[in-house]
Amino acid sequence: MKMNKALNAKKTEAREYQTPASGIFFTVKEVLYEGRSKFQRIEIIRNKDYGRVLLLDGLVQTTERDEFYYHEMLVHPALTSHARPKNVLIVGGGDGGALREVLKHPVEKAWLVEIDGKVIEACRDHFPWLKATFRDPRAELVVADGNVFIDKVRETFDVILVDSSDPVGPSTVLHQEAFYRKLKSKLNPGGIIAAQAGSLMLHLDSHARKRAFLKKIFKRAALYLGPVPTYPVGMWCYDFLSDKVDPAKIRTLYIPDGLKYFNPDVYRAAFALPNFLAARLAKGR
Numbered sequence: 001m002k003m004n005k006a007l008n009a010k011k012t013e014a015r016e017y018q019t020p021a022s023g024i025f026f027t028v029k030e031v032l033y034e035g036r037s038k039f040q041r042i043e044i045i046r047n048k049d050y051g052r053v054l055l056l057d058g059l060v061q062t063t064e065r066d067e068f069y070y071h072e073m074l075v076h077p078a079l080t081s082h083a084r085p086k087n088v089l090i091v092g093g094g095d096g097g098a099l100r101e102v103l104k105h106p107v108e109k110a111w112l113v114e115i116d117g118k119v120i121e122a123c124r125d126h127f128p129w130l131k132a133t134f135r136d137p138r139a140e141l142v143v144a145d146g147n148v149f150i151d152k153v154r155e156t157f158d159v160i161l162v163d164s165s166d167p168v169g170p171s172t173v174l175h176q177e178a179f180y181r182k183l184k185s186k187l188n189p190g191g192i193i194a195a196q197a198g199s200l201m202l203h204l205d206s207h208a209r210k211r212a213f214l215k216k217i218f219k220r221a222a223l224y225l226g227p228v229p230t231y232p233v234g235m236w237c238y239d240f241l242s243d244k245v246d247p248a249k250i251r252t253l254y255i256p257d258g259l260k261y262f263n264p265d266v267y268r269a270a271f272a273l274p275n276f277l278a279a280r281l282a283k284g285r
Contacts, residue, residue: 073226093163
C-alpha cells in the first residue's frame with residue numbers, strides 16, 4: 001500500500017541492527033512504500049546518499065547506490081565462466097537486480113522464482129530497472145516457493161543463482177543441504193551454481209558448516225568475496241559450485257559491456273581468501 005502523508009511524516013530514520021551492538025542507519029527523506037505480505041514487512045524509503053532502499057523485516061536488501069556490487073558479483077562469476085549459458089534460473093531476487101545482470105548475457109531464457117509477489121510489485125513500482133527487465137522476452141517470472149518449484153520444474157539449467165535473504169523465515173530452507181542436492185539434480189552437465197552466502201566476519205561458523213556439506217555434493221565448491229557497503233561489515237561471501245568448472249583454471253571470461261565493478265582482475269582476486277577465513281574453513285564444521 002502507498003503511505004499517506006501523515007504516516008510518511010512520522011518515519012524519519014530506518015535502522016538495521018547487524019549485531020546486538022552495531023548496525024547501519026538511513027535518514028528517511030521519503031517513504032515510498034510500506035506494506036506487509038504474508039511473509040514479511042516490506043519498506044522502500046528514499047535516502048539522500050543511497051537513493052531508494054529496500055528493507056524486508058527491517059533488513060537492508062538493496063540500495064540504488066551500491067546494489068551493483070552485490071548483483072554483479074552474484075551473477076557474473078558464474079555466467080562469465082560458462083562458455084554458453086542458455087537457460088538460467090534465479091531463486092529469489094524479487095528486486096530484479098540479478099535478473100537484469102543475467103540478461104546482459106546472450107541467454108535464451110532466464111527464470112526468476114520469487115516467493116513473495118508483493119516484493120516484486122513494490123520493486124516494479126519503485127526501482128526503474130525492474131520494469132525494463134520484465135519487458136525482455138527472455139525473462140520468465142514465477143511467483144512460487146523456490147524449494148517447491150525445484151521439485152516440480154522439468155527444465156534443467158546451465159546456471160542457477162540463489163539470491164536469497166538470510167536463513168530466517170521463508171529463506172531458511174534455501175541454505176540447507178537438501179535444497180542444494182535438489183538444485184544439482186536440475187543442473188546441466190558443466191553447469192554452475194552461485195549463491196549468496198552471508199557476511200565475511202559475522203557468519204564464519206555458517207560458512208564452515210555449509211562448506212562441509214557442499215564439498216560432499218559438488219566436486220568444485222569454492223567461496224569467493226565481494227564488497228557490499230550497506231551489508232553487514234561491508235564484505236560479502238558467495239558460493240561457486242560445479243562438478244566440472246574450476247574457477248582457478250578459467251582462462252577465458254565472457255564479460256558483457258557496461259559493468260561497473262566486475263572485471264577479470266576482480267574475478268581472480270575474489271577467490272583469494274583471507275587467512276582467518278581459510279583457517280576456519282579448513283577447521284571444518
